[in-house]
Amino acid sequence: MNETAPQAPSRAHLLIQLLRGLCHLAAVLIITFWASQAWPLPFPGLLAAAGALVLTVVVWALFLSPKPVLRTDRFGQALIELLLIAGSVAALLSLGANWVVAVVFGVAAVVIGYLGSTAPASH
Numbered sequence: 831m832n833e834t835a836p837q838a839p840s841r842a843h844l845l846i847q848l849l850r851g852l853c854h855l856a857a858v859l860i861i862t863f864w865a866s867q868a869w870p871l872p873f874p875g876l877l878a879a880a881g882a883l884v885l886t887v888v889v890w891a892l893f894l895s896p897k898p899v900l901r902t903d904r905f906g907q908a909l910i911e912l913l914l915i916a917g918s919v920a921a922l923l924s925l926g927a928n929w930v931v932a933v934v935f936g937v938a939a940v941v942i943g944y945l946g947s948t949a950p951a952s953h
Contacts, residue, residue, distance in 0.1 A: 850946040853939040854894060854911075857918035858886045864921035886914065904947055911947075915939045 839847075865882035869875040892900045893910040902910075915936055922932040 846942060846946045849942045853942055854890060854914065856935070857914050857939065858883065858890065860918040860921050860925075861886050864925055867925060886917075890914065908943070908947060911943050912940065915943070 862879050862883040866875045866879035869878045889910065892898060893902060893907055894914070898907075918939075919932045919936040922935065923929060
């Protein structure tokens with residue numbers, strides 16, 4: 831029997847996955863902060879922030895987590911990731927951030943997401 835041992839992921843792949851996770855975390859936090867600022871504090875703003883946090887984390891856990899609950903093909907996963915990034919870019923723009931900052935974050939997150947999705951997976 832010729833069994834091959836599973837190879838450990840390369841350092842570059844681990845770095846890309848770390849950056850991808852940080853971009854996802856930043857997107858969730860940006861959307862949550864936007865939800866807290868979009869409505870008056872304390873009552874509606876805190877409820878909106880909690881709701882946005884729960885919704886974005888559930889969507890992330892269902893489709894984008896390292897072990898997603900609902901497995902889709904890579905196009906469905908890319909669509910969900912693009913929607914998450916687009917929502918965070920829109921939230922940045924709505925918060926009054928400079929458009930250059932929002933565009934740089936969006937482009938960087940999309941490129942990192944693309945590189946992370948095309949890297950060879952070691953399952």
